Structure formats: C-alpha cells, structure tokens
Amino acid sequence: MPSIIELKNVCKSFGDTEVLHNVDLSIEEGEVVVIIGPSGSGKSTLLRGINCLEMISSGELIVDGIRIPAEQGRIRQIRLEVGMVFQQFNLFPHMTALENVAFGPRKARNMAKAEAADIARNLLAKVGLAEFENKLPGQLSGGQQQRVAIARALAVNPKVLLFDEPTSALDPEMIGEVLDVMKSIAKDSGMTMVVVTHEMGFAAQVGNRLIFMDDGRIVEEGKPSEVMKNPQSERLKDFLGHVRHH
Amino acid sequence: MDFEFSVIVESLPALLAGAKLTWIITILGIVGGMIFGILAGLGRIAGTEALGEKPHGIFMSISVLIRYISSAYVETVRGTPIIVQAMFLYFAFPMLVKAVTDIERFRIEALTAAVITIIVNAGAYIAEIVRGSVVSVNKGLLEAGMSLGISRFQLIVHIIGPIAFRRMIPPLGNQFIISLKDTSLFIVIGVGELTRQGQEIMASNFRALEIWLAVAVIYLIMTTVLSMSLRHLERRMKIF
Numbered sequence: 001m002p003s004i005i006e007l008k009n010v011c012k013s014f015g016d017t018e019v020l021h022n023v024d025l026s027i028e029e030g031e032v033v034v035i036i037g038p039s040g041s042g043k044s045t046l047l048r049g050i051n052c053l054e055m056i057s058s059g060e061l062i063v064d065g066i067r068i069p070a071e072q073g074r075i076r077q078i079r080l081e082v083g084m085v086f087q088q089f090n091l092f093p094h095m096t097a098l099e100n101v102a103f104g105p106r107k108a109r110n111m112a113k114a115e116a117a118d119i120a121r122n123l124l125a126k127v128g129l130a131e132f133e134n135k136l137p138g139q140l141s142g143g144q145q146q147r148v149a150i151a152r153a154l155a156v157n158p159k160v161l162l163f164d165e166p167t168s169a170l171d172p173e174m175i176g177e178v179l180d181v182m183k184s185i186a187k188d189s190g191m192t193m194v195v196v197t198h199e200m201g202f203a204a205q206v207g208n209r210l211i212f213m214d215d216g217r218i219v220e221e222g223k224p225s226e227v228m229k230n231p232q233s234e235r236l237k238d239f240l241g242h243v244r245h246h
Numbered sequence: 247m248d249f250e251f252s253v254i255v256e257s258l259p260a261l262l263a264g265a266k267l268t269w270i271i272t273i274l275g276i277v278g279g280m281i282f283g284i285l286a287g288l289g290r291i292a293g294t295e296a297l298g299e300k301p302h303g304i305f306m307s308i309s310v311l312i313r314y315i316s317s318a319y320v321e322t323v324r325g326t327p328i329i330v331q332a333m334f335l336y337f338a339f340p341m342l343v344k345a346v347t348d349i350e351r352f353r354i355e356a357l358t359a360a361v362i363t364i365i366v367n368a369g370a371y372i373a374e375i376v377r378g379s380v381v382s383v384n385k386g387l388l389e390a391g392m393s394l395g396i397s398r399f400q401l402i403v404h405i406i407g408p409i410a411f412r413r414m415i416p417p418l419g420n421q422f423i424i425s426l427k428d429t430s431l432f433i434v435i436g437v438g439e440l441t442r443q444g445q446e447i448m449a450s451n452f453r454a455l456e457i458w459l460a461v462a463v464i465y466l467i468m469t470t471v472l473s474m475s476l477r478h479l480e481r482r483m484k485i486f
Binding site: 051053072075076077079080082083084086088090091092093094103104107108149152153156 | 299302384386387389390391392393394395396397400404405408409412
C-alpha cells in the first residue's frame with residue numbers, strides 16, 4: 001500500500017514553544033490511525049498540520065503526493081482530499097443541515113445545485129438525519145450536529161478524514177451515535193482516517209494502528225490491542241490508567 | 247402663549263420638501279457609506295487571520311499597505327467634526343483644487359458636498375462596525391470553511407459575510423440614524439434640507455414653537471422608519 005500521508009522530521013513551534021519535535025509518520029491508504037495522548041502532547045497540532053490549518057515549522061509533509069512546504073500554493077488541493085471533523089462541530093449557523101453538507105460540493109467542487117443537494121441528502125440519510133435536512137444547527141442536539149459535520153466533511157469526497165476529538169464536547173449519551181457513524185465509515189468505505197480521541201473502545205474496535213503521543217513526540221505505536229495490553233513506557237501506562245473505557 | 251396649528255399646515259409643503267432632501271442625502275449617504283465602510287473595515291483587517299489564512303510575500307506587503315490606508319482614513323474622519331468636514335469640502339476643497347491645478351471654476355454643489363460628506367463620514371464609522379463584527383466570527387467556522395478547500399473569496403462571501411452581517415445590524419441602525427440627523431448640519435453650507443427649511447420659515451413668521459415642533463416630529467418619523475426597517479431585517483435574519 002502506498003502512503004497517502006507522510007511526515008518527515010516535522011517540527012512545529014508556536015513562538016518559542018516547540019509543540020512537535022521531529023515527528024516521522026507514514027499513513028497508508030485505507031488505514032485507520034488513532035492518536036491518543038495527554039492534553040498538550042501535540043496530537044491536535046499534528047492533526048491540524050496534516051491539512052495545513054497549522055503550517056509546519058520545519059521538516060516535510062507529503063499528502064497525496066503534494067509536498068509542503070515546497071508546494072505551498074497547493075494547500076487547497078490538499079484540503080479537498082483531506083476532510084476534517086472538529087471537536088466543536090463548527091457547522092455554519094446560517095445554513096440548514098442540507099445546506100451545510102451541500103456547501104462543499106457546490107463551492108469547493110463546483111457542482112450544480114441539484115447535484116450537490118442529492119449528494120447531501122444521501123449523506124444525511126447515511127448518518128441517520130434524513131428528516132432533519134431543513135433544521136438549522138442551533139435546532140439540533142450536539143450528537144446530531146456532529147453527524148451533520150461528518151456528512152459535510154464526506155461530501156467533498158476526500159481521500160482522508162481527520163477527526164479532532166469528535167466526541168469530547170458531547171454529552172455521554174450522544175457519544176455512541178457519533179462513534180457508530182465513524183465506525184460504519186471506516187468499515188464500509190475503506191476511508192483513510194486519522195482520529196484524535198480518548199475513546200479506547202473505538203480505537204480497539206476499528207483502529208489499525210494506535211499512536212501514543214507525549215510532549216510533542218510519538219512515544220509508542222502499534223496494533224491498538226497490543227499497545228493497550230502491553231504498554232512499554234511508564235507514561236503510556238500512566239495515561240491508560242486515566243482514560244475511561246467504553 | 248398661543249399655538250396656531252394652521253401655521254404648521256401652511257408650512258408643511260416647504261417642510262416636506264426639506265424632508266425629502268434630507269431623506270435623499272441620507273439614503274445616498276448610507277448606501278455609499280456602506281460601500282466605503284465595508285472596504286475600509288475589511289481593509290483594516292487585511293492580511294490578518296480574521297479573513298482566513300495570512301498571505302505570503304508580496305501579498306502580505308500589499309495587505310499591510312491597505313491596512314495603513316484604511317486606518318488613516320478611519321482615524322482622520324473620526325478625529326474631526328463632521329461640520330468641519332462639510333465646510334472643508336464645500337469651501338476649502340475647491341480652493342485647494344484651484345491652487346494645485348489650472349481648473350479655474352471648480353465648484354462643488356452644496357447637495358453633492360452634503361452627500362459626499364455623509365458617505366465619507368458614515369463610511370469611517372461603518373468600517374469599525376464591519377471590523378468588529380468580522381473579527382467576532384468564531385475562528386472555528388473559518389477553519390471549517392477552509393478545511394473544505396474553498397477559496398478566500400468564497401470564505402468571505404459565504405461564511406464570514408453572512409454571519410458578520412447579522413451582528414452588524416444593531417450598530418448599523420445606530421449609525422444610519424446618526425447620519426440622518428447629521429444632515430441637519432448642512433444648514434451651514436446652504437442645503438435646503440429639513441432643518442434649513444424650518445429655519446427659513448421661522449425667520450419669516452417667528453412661530454418657533456410650531457415650526458420646531460413640526461420639524462422634530464418629521465425627524466422622528468424618518469428615524470422611526472429607519473429603525474423599524476432594520477428591526478424587520480434583523481428578525482428575518484435571526485439564527486437559532
């Protein structure tokens with residue numbers, strides 16, 4: 001399998017603080033990679049670096065053959081191939097669920113309105129929200145909003161989906177519905193997924209690889225069940241003792 | 247003290263002609279002021295993260311230049327009284343033109359000067375309203391837009407614009423009403439707007455009570471129309 005995302009010796013600093021130290025990572029097409037780690041470990045920055053919401057400070061990032069920083073002018077192309085789901089959903093508040101999902105195909109992929117609406121309807125049905133297409137985000141629950149956000153990210157037909165703590169802002173009873181949607185995407189579509197989460201159950205069930213980050217470095221990685229069963233470092237042992245199991 | 251209602255009735259045609267002029271100056275002024283305000287408001291935050299990604303190289307330099315020009319405009323206009331701006335434009339500007347060019351008979355019509363003054367003056371205040379509203383748009387929404395792979399132009403037109411515009415409506419209502427009332431200052435350059443009409447009628451019949459009461463009520467009606475239309479717009483654009 002060719003790798004669709006490659007990080008070579010990537011560093012990222014905010015001012016004087018370096019949050020990613022020489023990260024090397026290669027993700028293959030179709031892989032589901034789960035990243036865990038304590039807050040401030042750099043996992044969100046790593047994720048946001050992949051679609052250039054954060055620009056890497058040094059090293060090289062290759063996404064779908066596009067090299068950053070060499071090809072900085074092609075960032076939009078990277079983003080068309082790399083969708084993102086945010087912790088706070090970030091649905092456009094002035095658009096209905098359908099408009100939110102149809103927006104990407106329509107504006108980023110230049111599709112006709114009817115065609116974009118068809119895609120949006122199919123995706124809303126897929127995430128179980130067909131009957132909510134005319135609701136505004138403010139009229140939906142957190143779990144429903146996040147499912148719309150997943151549909152929105154899928155609508156531009158990306159090769160990779162990034163999830164930045166997609167269930168962390170949700171009430172406990174809504175976490176399941178969002179994880180179910182994510183699981184079905186992983187199983188049905190063979191989508192490459194990079195997921196920052198604390199949901200260890202999800203990692204064990206659908207993850208092909210688990211990465212533990214601490215202090216801006218990848219400390220351990222491997223098959224999720226093995227990494228969880230036999231943590232090598234004290235830091236991971238300590239961390240696993242603190243996360244909840246679903 | 248005697249109050250003659252007939253005085254009001256008699257002077258009403260002249261007052262309404264003044265009101266019509268006031269209305270025309272106001273509408274042209276706020277339409278032009280919106281254009282100036284949006285350009286200068288966006289100009290003041292050009293090249294910052296409030297409008298998506300920071301540009302690179304030459305584009306960043308251009309952004310900084312635009313930022314300086316916009317700020318100079320806003321600060322100059324906010325820092326000087328509107329009456330001075332009107333008199334400068336009407337009396338001083340033609341002399342300036344004569345001094346630096348060969349144009350001998352350069353003149354600005356009083357009405358034109360009035361409209362330009364409102365456009366330039368309201369534009370500076372609207373620029374600050376635009377800037378404040380755009381900056382207040384949640385950064386997460388910009389990131390969501392960018393992560394879909396849309397252009398900066400699309401981001402501004404489809405995401406930042408509509409969300410910021412809803413927040414602008416209440417302060418815009420304020421500014422529109424202020425601009426309408428500011429037209430009364432053009433009495434100093436001889437524009438026959440409502441206040442000037444009232445002044446002229448009063449000077450001939452000395453019925454201060456009737457005339458100024460009528461003038462005040464007509465202003466109140468016009469400002470009420472403005473604020474009610476904005477209220478209506480605000481309700482229509484409500485987000486849950």
